[in-house]
Amino acid sequence: MALTVVRRVLPNGLTIIAARNRLIPAVSVAIGVNAGASADPEGAAGTAALMALVLDQGTAAYSADAIADQLDGRGASLSVGAGRQQIVVSATCLVDDLDAVLPVACDVTRNPVFPEAEVATRRGELLTAIREAADDPGSVAVDALNEALYPGGHPLGRPVRGTAADVSALTRASLESFHRRVFSPAATTVVAVGDLDANALVGAVAGRMADWAGTSAVATAPGLPPPVPGRRLIVRAMPGKSQADVAYGFVGLARSDPDYYPAVVMNNALGQYAIGGRLGDSIRERQGMAYYVFSSLDASVAAGPLMVRAGVAAENVQRTIESIDSELNAVLLHGFTVKEVDDTKRYLVGSLPRQLETNGGIAGFLLSAELFGLGMDHDVRLPAHIAAVTYDDVARVVRRLLDPSRAVMVVAGPWTGPAE
Amino acid sequence: MHESTLANGLTVLVQEVHTAPLASVWCWYKVGSRDEGPGVTGVSHWVEHMNFKGTRNIPRDQVKGIIEQYGGSWNGYTWIDQTTYLETATADALDRMLFIEAERMVSCLYEPADCESERTVIISELQGGDNDPEQRLDTEMTATAFKAHPYRHPTIGWIGDLKTMTRDDLFGHYQRYYVPNNATLVIVGDVSTDDVLARVEAAFGPIPPGTPARRTTTVEPVQEAERRVHLRKPGTTAYWRAAYHAPRFGDADFFPLLALDGIMSGAAGLNIWSGGSVPTPQRSARLYRALVNTGLASTVGGFLAPTAEPYLYALSATVADGQSIAAVERAVLGQIELAARAGVTAAELARVRAQLRARFVFDGGSVTDLAHQLGYFATIGRWQDWHEVGARLAAVTIDQVNAVAARYLTADNRTIGIFEPTVGSAGETR
Numbered sequence: 001m002a003l004t005v006v007r008r009v010l011p012n013g014l015t016i017i018a019a020r021n022r023l024i025p026a027v028s029v030a031i032g033v034n035a036g037a038s039a040d041p042e043g044a045a046g047t048a049a050l051m052a053l054v055l056d057q058g059t060a061a062y063s064a065d066a067i068a069d070q071l072d073g074r075g076a077s078l079s080v081g082a083g084r085q086q087i088v089v090s091a092t093c094l095v096d097d098l099d100a101v102l103p104v105a106c107d108v109t110r111n112p113v114f115p116e117a118e119v120a121t122r123r124g125e126l127l128t129a130i131r132e133a134a135d136d137p138g139s140v141a142v143d144a145l146n147e148a149l150y151p152g153g154h155p156l157g158r159p160v161r162g163t164a165a166d167v168s169a170l171t172r173a174s175l176e177s178f179h180r181r182v183f184s185p186a187a188t189t190v191v192a193v194g195d196l197d198a199n200a201l202v203g204a205v206a207g208r209m210a211d212w213a214g215t216s217a218v219a220t221a222p223g224l225p226p227p228v229p230g231r232r233l234i235v236r237a238m239p240g241k242s243q244a245d246v247a248y249g250f251v252g253l254a255r256s257d258p259d260y261y262p263a264v265v266m267n268n269a270l271g272q273y274a275i276g277g278r279l280g281d282s283i284r285e286r287q288g289m290a291y292y293v294f295s296s297l298d299a300s301v302a303a304g305p306l307m308v309r310a311g312v313a314a315e316n317v318q319r320t321i322e323s324i325d326s327e328l329n330a331v332l333l334h335g336f337t338v339k340e341v342d343d344t345k346r347y348l349v350g351s352l353p354r355q356l357e358t359n360g361g362i363a364g365f366l367l368s369a370e371l372f373g374l375g376m377d378h379d380v381r382l383p384a385h386i387a388a389v390t391y392d393d394v395a396r397v398v399r400r401l402l403d404p405s406r407a408v409m410v411v412a413g414p415w416t417g418p419a420e
Numbered sequence: 421m422h423e424s425t426l427a428n429g430l431t432v433l434v435q436e437v438h439t440a441p442l443a444s445v446w447c448w449y450k451v452g453s454r455d456e457g458p459g460v461t462g463v464s465h466w467v468e469h470m471n472f473k474g475t476r477n478i479p480r481d482q483v484k485g486i487i488e489q490y491g492g493s494w495n496g497y498t499w500i501d502q503t504t505y506l507e508t509a510t511a512d513a514l515d516r517m518l519f520i521e522a523e524r525m526v527s528c529l530y531e532p533a534d535c536e537s538e539r540t541v542i543i544s545e546l547q548g549g550d551n552d553p554e555q556r557l558d559t560e561m562t563a564t565a566f567k568a569h570p571y572r573h574p575t576i577g578w579i580g581d582l583k584t585m586t587r588d589d590l591f592g593h594y595q596r597y598y599v600p601n602n603a604t605l606v607i608v609g610d611v612s613t614d615d616v617l618a619r620v621e622a623a624f625g626p627i628p629p630g631t632p633a634r635r636t637t638t639v640e641p642v643q644e645a646e647r648r649v650h651l652r653k654p655g656t657t658a659y660w661r662a663a664y665h666a667p668r669f670g671d672a673d674f675f676p677l678l679a680l681d682g683i684m685s686g687a688a689g690l691n692i693w694s695g696g697s698v699p700t701p702q703r704s705a706r707l708y709r710a711l712v713n714t715g716l717a718s719t720v721g722g723f724l725a726p727t728a729e730p731y732l733y734a735l736s737a738t739v740a741d742g743q744s745i746a747a748v749e750r751a752v753l754g755q756i757e758l759a760a761r762a763g764v765t766a767a768e769l770a771r772v773r774a775q776l777r778a779r780f781v782f783d784g785g786s787v788t789d790l791a792h793q794l795g796y797f798a799t800i801g802r803w804q805d806w807h808e809v810g811a812r813l814a815a816v817t818i819d820q821v822n823a824v825a826a827r828y829l830t831a832d833n834r835t836i837g838i839f840e841p842t843v844g845s846a847g848e849t850r
Contacts, residue, residue: 021439022439023437023439023440023785023786024781024782024784024785025781026778026781026782026785064703067703068703068704069704071701071703072686072701072703072704072705072771072775073704073770073771073774074774074775074778075687075701075774075775075776075777075778075779076701076778077698077699077700077701079699092698092782093778094777094778094781097778120715121712121713121714121715124715124718124740124741124742125712125718125719125740127740127741128657128718128738128739128740128741129718131656131657131741132656132657132738134656135553135655135656135657135841136551136552137551138551238654239654240653240654240655240843241550241551242546242547242548242550242551243544243547243548243550243551273484273485273488274483274484274485274488275484281484284541285537286537287537288536288537288538288539288540288541289540289541289544290541290544291541291542291544291545291548292548311544311547311548311551312544313540313543313544313547343485343488343489346488346489346491347485347488347489347491348491349491350488350489350490350491350492350509350510351491351492351493352491353440353441353442353491353510354442354491354492354493354508354509356440357439357440357442357786357787358697358785358786359785360697360698360785413551
């Protein structure tokens with residue numbers, strides 16, 4: 001069952017995409033702007049994250065109170081999230097409320113005023129979130145791994161939420177200038193999915209966005225970091241914690257890489273399929289060491305990390321790292337089994353209808369298809385991309401991406417280092 | 421909506437939804453952590469884990485992939501009143517999903533080695549939770565708020581019991597509660613009702629009925645005085661919360677209190693599985709305005725879940741960087757006392773009604789969520805409750821909201837919990 005998608009590019013460069021979904025009488029709107037934390041200025045990590053928090057706190061046409069009245073009285077939800085490559089304004093409402101909610105979502109994107117008092121309040125919110133992350137072994141481990149894989153001020157080396165030092169120094173002017181620099185119609189895609197005619201949805205968005213003028217710097221993809229010189233263990237001791245988080249990883253590949261689909265299959269078989277793929281079989285099912293163990297592949301505009309994560313007791317940290325090494329060495333030496341590759345491919349194709357069931361799921365899929373230039377029939381063509389992945393393709397990306405002798409490992413938690 | 425009961429007592433609910441080629445199957449059991457006594461806390465949750473480990477007709481090494489072959493996903497959860505399992509996949513996997521659930525009901529293996537290996541997985545799950553200061557605080561507060569009712573112990577169990585429980589404890593619990601006349605099977609999706617019923621009969625009909633254990637009926641005594649929990653541990657952030665004894669879902673006070681919660685902290689809806697996957701609208705909520713907009717707290721929240729017996733209504737705040745716990749407590753209690761003394765406005769009630777009406781729609785935003793809602797309410801009450809939430813909400817009056825504010829939000833009825841960080845927990849690099 002293919003999606004029926006309407007896509008229109010306005011004269012000002014803004015792209016509108018809509019699809020009808022009849023499951024519930026609601027609409028989800030996702031406004032994606034192609035600039036996220038990767039565009040944070042040097043020494044100002046967290047700019048995109050703070051901007052996301054202040055963006056919907058007042059516009060030229062709507063004060064913060066007016067936004068609250070307009071949305072809360074209808075049960076509509078509006079939120080803004082900053083990722084590495086995109087800032088996304090998300091709105092969900094009942095079909096009948098779209099006429100009231102859409103103008104707010106569009107105005108928030110186009111005309112935020114960043115009230116001084118709101119900047120101060122939301123900066124405090126973000127600083128609190130940064131402190132909370134510093135107490136969370138999972139966040140500490142992931143941050144340290146990113147910093148080690150992407151050193152020297154690389155945009156992927158710093159957390160999207162920023163650092164306390166940088167965020168403390170952000171001002172209203174920082175946000176205004178960031179908005180002016182990166183927000184423009186040509187950098188923006190509006191996706192609307194719900195129980196309304198798709199052409200009518202496109203028309204409603206066009207009515208709110210067609211007169212938006214302006215240009216912005218074209219976002220450039222961050223380049224590759226320098227190669228990791230060799231295997232390295234980083235310990236972040238957090239003695240008050242109950243268990244340790246292990247993050248073990250490599251630089252992965254970009255979404256545009258010809259090896260992307262083989263890498264997706266490899267990642268699924270390694271650390272996702274069923275309960276955590278091969279890694280789950282070993283570390284959770286056979287050895288009973290972890291409630292969660294999985295791998296993740298962040299292939300985006302830039303080559304994000306390929307990461308293995310596990311939460312384990314301090315006394316099992318070494319055995320966990322050895323088990324990850326041993327599973328990686330096994331696939332390097334012997335490859336996955338034909339059955340593993342076939343099962344994973346069947347799963348990735350078969351799970352597509354679930355991914356494309358809800359308004360939010362469809363909107364996210366289409367926004368990402370637009371960001372990566374995959375076409376509006378990507379849902380129809382995706383199965384063939386997966387089917388075309390051969391056993392040899394998977395073996396090739398295993399050799400290309402997985403190399404325990406160059407792994408960066410971070411352990412955050414009540415563990416102070418390897419026993420002598 | 422179709423409801424029927426098999427001869428062995430299994431309740432079957434079927435709803436056809438043809439918007440996507442999917443079906444979701446949930447099997448619900450009336451057993452949760454409230455059915456556990458001393459020595460075996462956490463047994464229901466551990467049993468849930470064991471019920472993914474192979475059955476007489478699904479060998480251990482064929483569990484992996486059993487639903488993934490159809491592109492499907494599976495999961496399960498245990499909470500205070502219930503244990504549930506689900507699969508969602510394309511509708512052609514219906515027989516497979518029913519087969520898995522029928523096997524799970526009577527044929528799980530409980531191999532001793534698997535029980536042992538899962539013991540440490542669950543201890544790891546518990547310790548991962550303990551890494552989160554808010555979860556630690558919740559556990560302590562719940563155990564303090566309840567003196568007698570088994571809602572007091574955490575669903576995952578106390579660590580001492582997790583270390584000592586035996587395979588026979590697990591298997592006995594499984595045999596006692598996993599009988600068709602203690603279960604509700606829900607199927608929602610791109611199916612035809614008659615066809616589903618025939619397949620259900622074939623898969624579940626041969627299972628003999630059992631005698632489900634009688635559930636405990638402890639009534640928590642009325643709380644006589646405010647209780648306090650003050651955790652002092654390494655950390656970076658302070659958390660404040662209050663938990664009030666609250667009415668059960670079937671009580672006439674539940675919906676007025678749900679409306680009050682919406683006014684205080686934003687309407688979160690009634691789907692504890694996915695929360696409708698939509699952020700709670702909070703901009704107009706009293707606590708959000710009094711604490712987040714003033715910079716005292718970085719987040720505020722409210723939690724009132726539909727439960728079979730009276731549970732807790734919790735309000736929470738994350739103390740913002742540079743603010744004091746005392747100032748946050750003064751501000752929240754000030755708002756609570758204001759609501760209890762002066763009540764709410766008609767405009768606030770109208771706004772929260774609109775919010776909840778929308779939330780109830782979002783709560784059923786997928787076949788998986790729809791099946792969850794039907795099964796959840798069938799397990800803590802009746803499935804029809806899910807269809808009646810709109811009417812119960814519409815009937816709420818401002819006098820009822822003001823009455824529950826005055827009745828429940830009292831000092832004597834609450835447990836206040838504070839997490840106060842001592843030294844920072846992030847260490848040095850080596």
